[in-house]
Amino acid sequence: MHIEIDEIAKSFGSTTALHPVSLAIPSGALVALLGPSGSGKTTLLRILGGLEFPTSGRVLFDGQDATGLTVQERRAGFVFQSYALFRHMTVFENIAYGLRARPRRTRPPQAEIERRVTKLLELIQLPQIAKRFPSQLSGGQRQRVALARALAIEPRMLLLDEPFGALDARVRKELRQGLREIHDTTGLTTVFVTHDQDEAMELADLVVVMSMGRIEQVGRPQDIRARPATPFVRAFIDA
Amino acid sequence: MRALGIQKSPMPGFALGMGITMTMLSLIVVLPVGALLAQGAGYGLENVWTTVNTPRVWAALYLSFRLAFFAALFNLAFGTLLAWVLARYDFPGRRLVDAFVDLPFALPTAVAGIALTALYAPNGVFGGIARELGGKIAYTQWGILVALIFVGLPFVTRTVQPVIAEIEQEVEEASATLGAERFYTLRRVILPMLLPAALTGFALSLARAVGEYGSVIFIAGNLPLKTEIAPLLIVIKLEEFDYDGAAAIGIAMLLISFSMLLAINLIQIWSRRRIGHV
Amino acid sequence: MSDGTQTLPAKWRPVTEESRPVRIALIAAALAGLAVLVLAPLVVVFAEALARGAAEAVASLVQPDARAAVKLTLLVAAVAVPVNAVFGIAAAWTITKFDFRGKAFLITLIDLPFSISPVVAGLALVLLFGTNSLVGGWLVASGFPIIFALPGIVLATIFVTFPFVARELIPVMIEQGRAEEEAALTLGASGWRAFLTVTLPNIKWALLYGVLLCNARAMGEFGAVAVVSGKIRGQTATMPITIEMMYNEYLSVAAFSLAAVLALLGLLTLALKTVLEWRHADQLAASRRH
Numbered sequence: 001m002h003i004e005i006d007e008i009a010k011s012f013g014s015t016t017a018l019h020p021v022s023l024a025i026p027s028g029a030l031v032a033l034l035g036p037s038g039s040g041k042t043t044l045l046r047i048l049g050g051l052e053f054p055t056s057g058r059v060l061f062d063g064q065d066a067t068g069l070t071v072q073e074r075r076a077g078f079v080f081q082s083y084a085l086f087r088h089m090t091v092f093e094n095i096a097y098g099l100r101a102r103p104r105r106t107r108p109p110q111a112e113i114e115r116r117v118t119k120l121l122e123l124i125q126l127p128q129i130a131k132r133f134p135s136q137l138s139g140g141q142r143q144r145v146a147l148a149r150a151l152a153i154e155p156r157m158l159l160l161d162e163p164f165g166a167l168d169a170r171v172r173k174e175l176r177q178g179l180r181e182i183h184d185t186t187g188l189t190t191v192f193v194t195h196d197q198d199e200a201m202e203l204a205d206l207v208v209v210m211s212m213g214r215i216e217q218v219g220r221p222q223d224i225r226a227r228p229a230t231p232f233v234r235a236f237i238d239a
Numbered sequence: 240m241r242a243l244g245i246q247k248s249p250m251p252g253f254a255l256g257m258g259i260t261m262t263m264l265s266l267i268v269v270l271p272v273g274a275l276l277a278q279g280a281g282y283g284l285e286n287v288w289t290t291v292n293t294p295r296v297w298a299a300l301y302l303s304f305r306l307a308f309f310a311a312l313f314n315l316a317f318g319t320l321l322a323w324v325l326a327r328y329d330f331p332g333r334r335l336v337d338a339f340v341d342l343p344f345a346l347p348t349a350v351a352g353i354a355l356t357a358l359y360a361p362n363g364v365f366g367g368i369a370r371e372l373g374g375k376i377a378y379t380q381w382g383i384l385v386a387l388i389f390v391g392l393p394f395v396t397r398t399v400q401p402v403i404a405e406i407e408q409e410v411e412e413a414s415a416t417l418g419a420e421r422f423y424t425l426r427r428v429i430l431p432m433l434l435p436a437a438l439t440g441f442a443l444s445l446a447r448a449v450g451e452y453g454s455v456i457f458i459a460g461n462l463p464l465k466t467e468i469a470p471l472l473i474v475i476k477l478e479e480f481d482y483d484g485a486a487a488i489g490i491a492m493l494l495i496s497f498s499m500l501l502a503i504n505l506i507q508i509w510s511r512r513r514i515g516h517v
Numbered sequence: 518m519s520d521g522t523q524t525l526p527a528k529w530r531p532v533t534e535e536s537r538p539v540r541i542a543l544i545a546a547a548l549a550g551l552a553v554l555v556l557a558p559l560v561v562v563f564a565e566a567l568a569r570g571a572a573e574a575v576a577s578l579v580q581p582d583a584r585a586a587v588k589l590t591l592l593v594a595a596v597a598v599p600v601n602a603v604f605g606i607a608a609a610w611t612i613t614k615f616d617f618r619g620k621a622f623l624i625t626l627i628d629l630p631f632s633i634s635p636v637v638a639g640l641a642l643v644l645l646f647g648t649n650s651l652v653g654g655w656l657v658a659s660g661f662p663i664i665f666a667l668p669g670i671v672l673a674t675i676f677v678t679f680p681f682v683a684r685e686l687i688p689v690m691i692e693q694g695r696a697e698e699e700a701a702l703t704l705g706a707s708g709w710r711a712f713l714t715v716t717l718p719n720i721k722w723a724l725l726y727g728v729l730l731c732n733a734r735a736m737g738e739f740g741a742v743a744v745v746s747g748k749i750r751g752q753t754a755t756m757p758i759t760i761e762m763m764y765n766e767y768l769s770v771a772a773f774s775l776a777a778v779l780a781l782l783g784l785l786t787l788a789l790k791t792v793l794e795w796r797h798a799d800q801l802a803a804s805r806r807h
Contacts (some may be wrong), residue, residue, distance in 0.1 A: 005487065017332070049416060050532075051412055051532060053529055068526040068529060071412075072418050072420060077416070078413065078416035080412070082407060082409050084409035084410045084413035085410075085411075086428055087432065088431045097417055097427075098418050100427075101417060101418050101423050101427070136278035149413075150416070152417075249704070250695065252699060255607070255613065255694075256607045256610045259608075260604065260608040260611050263600075263604045267679060268629055268676065268679060270572045270628060271644070271676070272629075272633075272641050274638070274644040274709055311793050317547075320543065321547050321550070321551070325542050328540055328543070330542055330544050338788075339551065341787055342555050342559065342784075342788070343555060344730075345784070345786045346559070346737070348757075349761055350562060350776040350783075351740075352557060352763050353562075353772060353773065353776055357565050357773075358557055390553065390556060400595070411532065411533045414538055421534075421536070425591040446632050446682050450634025451633075451634070452740035453743075453757065457761075468635050470635075470636035471635070472642055473636050473637065473744075474631045474636060474743070480649075482647070492637050493633065496634065500632045
């Protein structure tokens with residue numbers, strides 16, 4: 001799905017989190033929102049997911065105005081920084097949650113839910129953990145379960161907030177590859193937020209560098225590296 | 240000291256601290272409870288059973304336990320609602336209301352007892368309304384229920400409130416991004432997370448209500464087989480100088496309390512294992 | 518639409534909030550419930566006390582029975598509360614500063630009075646110290662009766678308030694650890710000095726909090742005291758017992774006036790407790806989680 005951000009701005013009370021920003025994300029792209037904390041990248045992601053309402057501006061999905069769509073209507077697969085797994089549910093129940101939450105008319109039958117969850121567990125290469133509780137999983141396993149749970153609702157796009165933030169360096173490298181593979185298999189337009197420029201450069205097709213609520217530069221990783229558009233970008237990617 | 244299994248410690252005062260603790264514990268708690276059990280043992284297990292196994296005692300035990308259960312059930316629902324409102328919503332006077340929730344802990348039971356009776360007796364404010372509607376609250380089982388709800392009210396709220404404050408916002412947001420409407424999130428995500436704490440509060444409220452005396456006797460009516468609670472039977476036996484009979488009922492009540500204490504611990508172990516200790 | 522604040526669509530709201538009507542309904546239900554269940558009984562106490570005017574309420578409080586009851590209750594609390602404070606400190610010190618076998622069992626024993634009906638507690642004391650028992654018979658014979666006398670009332674009061682102070686102190690002292698006392702000892706302080714200059718300042722608010730709750734319960738205890746006191750007017754009748762006797766004699770104003778005094782004490786306790794929670798939340802935080 002093609003995403004268009006049209007002059008989106010957001011302020012919380014008197015503090016401005018986002019100045020009007022515009023950005024076009026081509027269908028099927030893997031995009032990194034890169035910037036230091038306070039740059040507005042998470043706010044932008046949350047506006048895309050419908051968790052925040054912009055102070056001004058519009059969001060368009062495939063050319064259609066989606067600004068007023070509620071979070072439930074957006075069908076955006078969202079992976080949170082803390083993963084936000086449901087502690088009292090097994091991995092299976094976590095992944096099945098989005099399907100079970102549907103109104104009766106559109107809810108798949110139990111057999112279909114089981115089939116889909118099993119398939120997703122295979123996709124994240126953890127077929128044997130269905131009956132475990134989140135507290136019994138490693139950090140990397142939790143991240144992949146959160147990803148599977150987001151994919152279960154057949155989302156129109158995938159949004160990830162610092163998906164590797166809570167992991168140690170070794171697991172982080174492994175899972176980057178995992179995300180790339182899942183993106184390539186599903187073909188979903190994917191946006192992830194990171195403060196780690198290596199991660200953005202290695203993983204993304206398109207990198208959006210942000211600072212102080214503004215977009216500094218948008219481009220392919222090699223272009224940004226070769227031609228930083230502003231002093232901030234130069235300093236940030238050199239760091 | 241070795242014999243007690245204490246490890247060598249540079250900290251002084253073990254002997255003094257332990258001495259005071261054990262002396263007090265023995266004098267105040269262990270010896271009296273021991274005397275109660277000894278009285279029962281001296282009376283004989285069979286006689287204890289014969290005393291308890293009479294319609295009047297059974298009726299009282301059943302009444303105490305049943306009404307305590309319903310009161311705790313009400314407090315489970317209302318206490319959870321109260322905890323949610325106090326933890327999540329902002330309204331004028333919220334902090335004052337929050338402090339006020341503990342009043343049943345701070346108000347002496349005898350005061351609560353006569354106040355509730357004045358309120359729910361046929362010539363009282365609420366009792367008058369009930370009479371208009373053709374009902375009666377004070378001097379019936381309804382009156383006992385009201386009193387037991389009062390004394391147990393804060394337990395569930397106070398156990399659940401901190402858990403609500405600890406729920407990560409992201410968990411609720413995750414539920415919404417997966418397509419769940421707010422009510423579904425409340426039912427399937429938030430309530431199950433609150434359940435272990437709520438059940439602990441339920442058990443505390445139940446334990447308190449089963450043994451409650453002061454707030455109940457004024458409003459109960461105290462009719463044998465109908466509105467006579469178990470602790471009152473002990474008082475009656477004591478007034479008749481029937482120490483064996485009183486001990487028998489006391490032991491029965493102790494057993495009920497201990498099984499509830501055990502239940503509280505099992506609930507906590509179960510919930511900790513299921514949800515993990517974070 | 519790109520400039521200025523746009524209005525929220527009607528169906529759009531923060532995802533972690535209930536809709537406004539639902540919120541208002543829940544707040545209203547909670548407040549109405551509290552008003553009926555808790556506020557109304559409190560108001561009735563004062564309304565009944567003042568039913569025939571403030572003068573009569575005050576007059577009922579200065580009559581001999583009421584004065585004797587107030588005196589007795591103050592006396593009982595003055596003995597029971599310090600005893601429990603000393604016990605609570607000793608128990609918390611022993612439990613948190615040392616490692617020994619059976620600690621969990623000791624904590625369970627300390628908590629035990631919370632799960633025993635006050636009436637059963639009174640009964641247990643009667644069975645131990647009453648005239649029918651060996652100990653009690655000997656004590657009465659030597660002119661030192663416990664049951665139906667002041668010592669019994671004090672013992673019953675200590676029993677029901679037994680865990681209050683220890684329970685407040687233990688979590689706080691666990692959180693503070695042992696390092697500070699150990700540091701004081703290595704600097705050459707004696708054990709008492711370490712306790713007075715290091716431990717006590719660290720636990721003072723939690724101690725005060727526990728003492729406050731203990732005192733409120735001590736002055737208001739009814740069930741356990743009713744069993745052991747014998748209810749001798751002017752001698753072993755505490756305030757709650759006197760309230761019962763007056764109420765049963767249809768002396769409504771007198772009963773409710775005395776009840777109003779205890780209710781005021783309850784409100785004062787609540788106010789002080791709340792102030793402590795607001796001011797010293799950091800020091801009390803550990804104990805708020807039981």
